Amino acid sequence: MSPGTVPQMLALRAEQDPGKEAVIVEGVASMTFGEWDRRSDDVAHGLLDRGVRQGDRIGLLFGSRDWVDFAVAYCAAQKAGAVAVPLSDRLAPAEVRHMLEHCSASGLLCGRDLTPPEGDRWSAAVADLEGGTAGPPGVRVEPGDLAQILYTSGTTGLPKGVGASHANLAFGCETRPNRRRFGHSRHLLHAFPIGTNAGQTMLMNALDARPAMLTLGRFTPGRLARLIESRRVGTVFVVPAMAIEFLNAGLHERHDMSSVLLLGSAASALPPAVAARLAGAFPNATIANYYTSTEAAPAQTIMIFDPSRPGALGRPAFGGALRITDAHGDPLPPGETGEVWMRSPTATRFYYRDEQAGAEAFRGGWVRMGDIGRLDTEGYLHLVDRESDVVKSGAFKVSTLQVEAALHEHEAVAEAAVLGVPHPVLGSVLAAAVVLRSAGTSGGDLRVFLMDRLAGHELPERVLVVDALPRNQSGKVVKRELRGLFEAAATGQTEGT
Known part of the structure; x- marks a missing residue:
């Protein structure tokens, strides 16, 4: 007992x-x-x-x-x-x-x-x-x-x-x-x-x-x-x-x-x-x-x-x-x-x-x-996303976890985090912040890489290269702080936009 x-x-x-x-x-x-x-x-x-x-x-x-x-x-x-x-x-x-x-x-x-x-x-x-x-x-x-x-x-x-x-x-x-x-x-x-x-x-x-x-x-x-x-x-x-x-x-x-x-x-x-x-x-x-x-x-x-x-x-x-x-x-x-x-x-x-x-x-x-x-039919759990992180972009609901997983497949990506940012027509679009293992890869390069792996509505509209992702004491990305990085970046000047 x-x-x-x-x-x-x-x-x-x-x-x-x-x-x-x-x-x-x-x-x-x-x-x-x-x-x-x-x-x-x-x-x-x-x-x-x-x-x-x-x-x-x-x-x-x-x-x-x-x-x-x-x-x-x-x-x-x-x-x-x-x-x-x-x-x-x-x-x-x-x-x-x-x-x-x-x-x-x-x-x-x-x-x-x-x-x-x-x-x-x-x-x-x-x-x-x-x-x-x-x-x-x-x-x-x-x-x-x-x-x-x-x-x-x-x-x-x-x-x-x-x-x-x-x-x-x-x-x-x-x-x-x-x-x-x-x-x-x-x-x-x-x-x-x-x-x-x-x-x-x-x-x-x-x-x-x-x-x-x-x-x-x-x-x-x-x-x-x-x-x-x-x-x-x-x-x-x-x-x-x-x-x-x-x-x-x-x-x-x-x-x-x-x-x-x-x-x-x-x-x-x-x-x-x-x-x-x-x-x-x-x-x-x-x-x-x-x-x-x-x-x-x-x-x-x-x-x-x-x-x-x-x-x-x-x-x-x-x-x-x-x-x-x-x-x-x-x-x-x-x-x-x-x-x-x-x-x-x-x-x-x-x-x-x-x-x-x-x-x-x-x-x-x-x-x-x-x-x-x-x-699935055998009872295994497949996680789509945090309920609060799912991005509603136009008529689509997009899993940020799926986009992050695709980014991690690129050999130059050390870390990646994805979230939704406001868009005047679609309501929200995807934005990605990445930490690179070495210089030489652009946000545009990453979007091209993702085109063969994701649907069009899942592609990040903006890719921001950062030195580090903001994390809490548990090691989880704090997305409200991450959103502030995108807000601080000038529209049209962010790498990969």
């Missing part, structure tokens, strides 16, 4: 593997399961001594070098009966204040080198609360209790707080040592920021999976390559932006990547051309797309990259389910395009203090993904 709460997950692991490394920040710090359990007990007592009570929200503001202290603080808050609210140091101070105020956080635990935002709540480093009473704090925590509030990336508006119970987070935890996930690997390497859904998934893996969770203080392609080679890492998780940067740096040609047996991509779909390049760069690895959302987790699809089915994102895993519906919520048959819904195999999450938005996103155990897609 699976543990019902996160503290129970940690207690079980500390009992089974007290001296085994659980979390490693390369070159900074590491921690065993026994240390994780003892330190979080200690900090939980410190929180209780500061007046923290059952159900209080505790902000956790940490940077990527502080994964060890963050893991301690996360479990300590829950052992004290409080709700953990993970935040990233990559957020602007105003964003942090908004999140803390929205959830009415009573206090804030910070990384050692971070300055907390101004406010009337107390703040402390993990070390400030250690050194007190030993042993478990004795607070009763139930599976149905609220365990975590995680804020969305806010790519389409203000971030929303997504609440998850202990039952949701602990779902599927494996108690048998010989059945733990990723058994082929001694280390599970990632570079996801704290405060993201991908990062929280890695934290749950640290508690539940066989390999130790290994991470970088700061991601660079060189650091990733050197760490894979020196540690002989078997499992690696990235977001597409990291994968693209790694491939474009060519480091797989100078470092031994043969130890990697699983390379997983999260946060957004890998363009098929990028997945194919990864398969060549990691000769022994299975390349897999993981599709979920902060709202839908732990429901997800997992798809091993298949050149014969390059656009597929997989079928439901771990007891979840998928359906495609029309605008009224009625299911559509295979092959028809509509809204993507995913059903959680356990207690669903919810929007904290936003019932109106929650009513639109959560219905009877189903979660609206905010994506447009279709299911």
Whole structure:
């Protein structure tokens, strides 16, 4: 039987593997399961001594070098009966204040080198609360209790707080040592920021999976390559932006990547051309797309990259389910395009203090993904686009993902992002921003390249060459900032117009 709460997950692991490394920040710090359990007990007592009570929200503001202290603080808050609210140091101070105020956080635990935002709540480093009473704090925590509030990336508006119970987070935890996930690997390497859904998934893996969770203080392609080679890492998780940067740096040609047996991509779909390049760069690895959302987790699809089915994102895993519906919520048959819904195999999450938005996103155990897609006859999901990104150009609806995938097929394109820009007759037309691997290719050259791959209404009217794409902390392109680049470019002077 699976543990019902996160503290129970940690207690079980500390009992089974007290001296085994659980979390490693390369070159900074590491921690065993026994240390994780003892330190979080200690900090939980410190929180209780500061007046923290059952159900209080505790902000956790940490940077990527502080994964060890963050893991301690996360479990300590829950052992004290409080709700953990993970935040990233990559957020602007105003964003942090908004999140803390929205959830009415009573206090804030910070990384050692971070300055907390101004406010009337107390703040402390993990070390400030250690050194007190030993042993478990004795607070009763139930599976149905609220365990975590995680804020969305806010790519389409203000971030929303997504609440998850202990039952949701602990779902599927494996108690048998010989059945733990990723058994082929001694280390599970990632570079996801704290405060993201991908990062929280890695934290749950640290508690539940066989390999130790290994991470970088700061991601660079060189650091990733050197760490894979020196540690002989078997499992690696990235977001597409990291994968693209790694491939474009060519480091797989100078470092031994043969130890990697699983390379997983999260946060957004890998363009098929990028997945194919990864398969060549990691000769022994299975390349897999993981599709979920902060709202839908732990429901997800997992798809091993298949050149014969390059656009597929997989079928439901771990007891979840998928359906495609029309605008009224009625299911559509295979092959028809509509809204993507995913059903959680356990207690669903919810929007904290936003019932109106929650009513639109959560219905009877189903979660609206905010994506447009279709299911094929074998049940595989094919993603068309984000619902908010589909471009209505004249009589046509155009998938920006399809255009981006075609651009990635050009050997000179390092990165690409497509969006709709206003047009006086058609309403909107396609515009593309590209980062090139080297100079010498024009926007006009790229439009000619696309003519053999896309229909006329799918061709970008404008192609803008940029040094970098604006991205948020999760590695997703922030299209409202990208739109500003096109607005700033003089009409008729943009390359490729």
